Amino acid sequence: MIESIRCPNCGSIAERHHLSYLAQIKTQCEICDYLLVMCTRSGHVLESYAPGLPTPKAKPMSVRISPLSSSHNSNSRIRDIATLSI
Numbered sequence: 001m002i003e004s005i006r007c008p009n010c011g012s013i014a015e016r017h018h019l020s021y022l023a024q025i026k027t028q029c030e031i032c033d034y035l036l037v038m039c040t041r042s043g044h045v046l047e048s049y050a051p052g053l054p055t056p057k058a059k060p061m062s063v064r065i066s067p068l069s070s071s072h073n074s075n076s077r078i079r080d081i082a083t084l085s086i
């Protein structure tokens, strides 16, 4: 079930998904990328993202670009970085 609500972050029309099989309510706004996932059983916020506002639980990005191996060949290292950036 999808419900139209006002985005608490930017005030635009956002969507609230009632995921009863997961016991979760997901609120998302395509305008500002707002995201809130809440557990309906415990009332706990599982995931939240509000652009432009400080998030209480900011998860560090797990993406990290590092050289695959200490390269004896500098050309292969440049190629690896170029592949990742596509």
Ligand SMILES: [Zn+2]
Pocket (backbone or CB within 6 Å): 007, 008, 009, 010, 011, 012, 014, 029, 030, 031, 032, 033, 034
């Ligand atoms: Zn919004």
